[in-house]
Amino acid sequence: MTQDPITLYRSMLVIRECEAQLNELFAKNLFPGYIHSYLGQEACAVGICSGLNDTDYIVSNHRGRGHYLAKGMALKPMMAEMLGKATGICGGRGGEMHAADPALGILGGNGIVGAGMPIGAGAALAAQMDGLGAVAVVFFGEGASNNGAFGETLNVAAAWNLPLIMVCENNLYAEMTPFAQTVGQPDVAARATGYGVASEIVDGNDVLAVRAAAGRAVERARAGEGPTLLELKTYRWGGHFEGDPRKYRTREEEAEWKARCPVARYRRHLVALGVEADRLGSLEAAVAAEVAEAVTFALDSPLPPPESALLKVFA
Amino acid sequence: MPTKTYCWAIIDAMREEMARDDKVFLMGEDVAAAGGAFGASRGLLDAFGPIRVRDTPISEEIIVGMGVGAAMAGRRPIVEIMFIDFLGLCLDQIANQAAKSHYIYDGMFKMPLVIRTSSAVEMGIGPHHSQAWEALVGHIPGLKVVMPSTPRDAKGLLKSAIRDDNPVIFIEHIAMHRIKEEIEDDEDFLIPIGKADVKRAGSDVSVVASGLMVARALAAAERLAGDGISVEVIDPRTISPLDFDTISASVSKTSRCLVVSSSHKNFGFGSEVAAEIGERCFFDLDQPVRRLSPPFTPAPFGRQFDQFLNPDTDAIVAAVRDLMA
Numbered sequence: 322m323t324q325d326p327i328t329l330y331r332s333m334l335v336i337r338e339c340e341a342q343l344n345e346l347f348a349k350n351l352f353p354g355y356i357h358s359y360l361g362q363e364a365c366a367v368g369i370c371s372g373l374n375d376t377d378y379i380v381s382n383h384r385g386r387g388h389y390l391a392k393g394m395a396l397k398p399m400m401a402e403m404l405g406k407a408t409g410i411c412g413g414r415g416g417e418m419h420a421a422d423p424a425l426g427i428l429g430g431n432g433i434v435g436a437g438m439p440i441g442a443g444a445a446l447a448a449q450m451d452g453l454g455a456v457a458v459v460f461f462g463e464g465a466s467n468n469g470a471f472g473e474t475l476n477v478a479a480a481w482n483l484p485l486i487m488v489c490e491n492n493l494y495a496e497m498t499p500f501a502q503t504v505g506q507p508d509v510a511a512r513a514t515g516y517g518v519a520s521e522i523v524d525g526n527d528v529l530a531v532r533a534a535a536g537r538a539v540e541r542a543r544a545g546e547g548p549t550l551l552e553l554k555t556y557r558w559g560g561h562f563e564g565d566p567r568k569y570r571t572r573e574e575e576a577e578w579k580a581r582c583p584v585a586r587y588r589r590h591l592v593a594l595g596v597e598a599d600r601l602g603s604l605e606a607a608v609a610a611e612v613a614e615a616v617t618f619a620l621d622s623p624l625p626p627p628e629s630a631l632l633k634v635f636a
Numbered sequence: 637m638p639t640k641t642y643c644w645a646i647i648d649a650m651r652e653e654m655a656r657d658d659k660v661f662l663m664g665e666d667v668a669a670a671g672g673a674f675g676a677s678r679g680l681l682d683a684f685g686p687i688r689v690r691d692t693p694i695s696e697e698i699i700v701g702m703g704v705g706a707a708m709a710g711r712r713p714i715v716e717i718m719f720i721d722f723l724g725l726c727l728d729q730i731a732n733q734a735a736k737s738h739y740i741y742d743g744m745f746k747m748p749l750v751i752r753t754s755s756a757v758e759m760g761i762g763p764h765h766s767q768a769w770e771a772l773v774g775h776i777p778g779l780k781v782v783m784p785s786t787p788r789d790a791k792g793l794l795k796s797a798i799r800d801d802n803p804v805i806f807i808e809h810i811a812m813h814r815i816k817e818e819i820e821d822d823e824d825f826l827i828p829i830g831k832a833d834v835k836r837a838g839s840d841v842s843v844v845a846s847g848l849m850v851a852r853a854l855a856a857a858e859r860l861a862g863d864g865i866s867v868e869v870i871d872p873r874t875i876s877p878l879d880f881d882t883i884s885a886s887v888s889k890t891s892r893c894l895v896v897s898s899s900h901k902n903f904g905f906g907s908e909v910a911a912e913i914g915e916r917c918f919f920d921l922d923q924p925v926r927r928l929s930p931p932f933t934p935a936p937f938g939r940q941f942d943q944f945l946n947p948d949t950d951a952i953v954a955a956v957r958d959l960m961a
């Protein structure tokens with residue numbers, strides 16, 4: 322999928338706005354449950370998904386809104402899903418950690434850390450059997466790389482040469498625990514070699530770098546050259562969830578990373594390319610309005626009736 | 637009608653369904669080149685090739701998890717977990733992913749996944765190869781749990797499981813692999829999931845028996861018939877959803893019920909049946925519902941323990957006589 326620079330920027334903006342407006346809802350007590358904010362990681366989802374087709378698969382995790390939006394999920398049903406509304410893409414049954422759209426190859430989020438990896442490998446296997454050149458991408462945090470499924474998935478993907486791209490968004494923390502405390506080797510990508518999997522470490526706040534690395538991984542996968550592990554070094558601006566007091570890190574560290582804002586950075590790039598600030602300004606206003614409209618839609622939508630809990634246990 | 641063993645019935649079911657639908661494929665440990673750790677996939681690699689019949693690494697979580705992902709992407713996987721005792725390693729993929737994806741995603745994904753696994757109860761292999769865990773998986777909504785006790789049931793139920801759009805745990809009993817039965821030679825021979833089978837009609841006592849216990853209940857019924865006691869033997873065949881209609885109709889008729897299984901009483905299969913029968917048939921009952929189960933202990937290595945721990949025909953006869961007293 323070729324994407325022009327403005328579309329790329331717009332994609333990041335939509336995520337940025339969604340996260341900002343959801344946080345406002347949370348602050349006003351209008352959000353039911355946890356918000357796992359994607360603020361600060363926008364370049365990861367957008368850089369990866371900008372190189373995918375609708376026929377490619379993604380498997381997301383608990384911090385999934387960026388992934389859903391970057392893969393093209395419609396804004397209103399996505400937002401309504403986050404609020405558990407009947408108009409949500411899953412009828413409100415999935416909520417903040419689960420959304421899917423089979424038509425776009427979005428195979429869901431997850432409430433179980435690490436569980437998406439085998440599922441992504443299964444989608445990659447199906448794609449390989451189909452023989453149409455589709456690939457599967459799994460998004461996961463660095464914390465999930467300490468789960469057994471990580472090694473099992475890398476191993477089978479290498480053994481079977483699966484068209485799988487394992488995307489680790491290393492945002493330095495798993496809940497309240499710094500990643501460095503939980504590993505002897507702080508680079509997740511370093512583990513790929515032992516499994517015979519290609520890997521790259523990428524600046525996850527540079528959308529063009531992510532896009533380029535994803536392009537290389539996708540090309541290899543489509544060519545039947547097997548899996549890749551991409552480690553995107555990034556940072557989540559918020560807490561693990563909204564309301565997390567973030568005692569495990571300093572405000573200085575947060576300020577340093579905010580200064581490396583992926584959205585502002587790409588905006589500067591566009592300005593340097595000669596895109597007029599006016600054009601960007603009106604795009605930003607339009608995106609904010611569109612997201613606000615989706616939030617209103619979600620707020621105004623009804624909840625699914627309690628009896629609907631009994632439906633669809635079986636196909 | 638050709639006579640088949642339980643093991644070949646399973647192979648035939650997979651072979652027929654793989655020939656019928658090219659979306660069906662099989663993966664698991666030693667299922668391809670070796671033809672299955674217990675021989676239950678012999679010949680399938682030759683028939684369908686290495687893309688559709690695959691040996692996996694010893695990675696239970698991805699065996700099931702890849703089945704989930706492949707099903708979401710349009711395939712109809714059959715995955716094998718060698719022993720049911722190994723389900724702990726893949727329970728998340730079974731309980732949270734396979735069982736819930738259709739539900740969570742509002743029906744957008746079907747989950748036509750069959751998880752074949754073997755129960756080795758009473759084979760003396762030791763505490764990690766001996767458990768009856770049907771009740772464990774029976775507790776999870778969104779899963780179907782099937783446990784056939786004859787070759788014909790095994791074939792018809794496995795074919796139904798493969799055609800089902802829901803995840804099915806299919807429990808095979810290794811101790812039954814060699815038993816034989818005539819089976820219809822019909823590629824569309826199916827036995828419906830969720831339907832119990834009255835294996836022997838009777839009027840005095842209903843014996844609900846599952847898995848290995850079915851044959852013993854039938855032997856006990858034969859012996860008791862000599863004493864003028866008429867036993868109805870019901871094999872649920874499907875553990876979940878359990879066919880309480882057939883069971884309660886029988887109990888309402890006989891007024892007495894014994895449940896025999898390899899599953900512990902504690903939160904087990906017999907308890908589930910007894911509780912439901914208590915609710916549905918209380919005023920029809922002449923006696924409390926009785927359960928025969930192994931005691932609440934693991935099974936050590938060695939056949940002598942199996943015989944000591946598990947209900948046998950004598951125990952069933954004695955329990956029925958007790959109910960008739």
Ligand SMILES: Cc1ncc(C[n+]2csc(CCOP(=O)(O)OP(=O)(O)O)c2C)c(N)n1
Pocket residue numbers: 383384432433434435461462463464465466492494495496561
């Ligand atoms: C199996 C499992 N263990 C623990 C949790 C609780 N939990 C939710 S998110 C999370 C941290 C995950 O960290 P990481 O993978 O780095 O992703 P991030 O949240 O940083 O995006 C934990 C421990 C869970 N949901 N599932």
Ligand SMILES: [Mg+2]
Pocket residue numbers: 462463464490491492493494495496
């Ligand atoms: Mg993290």
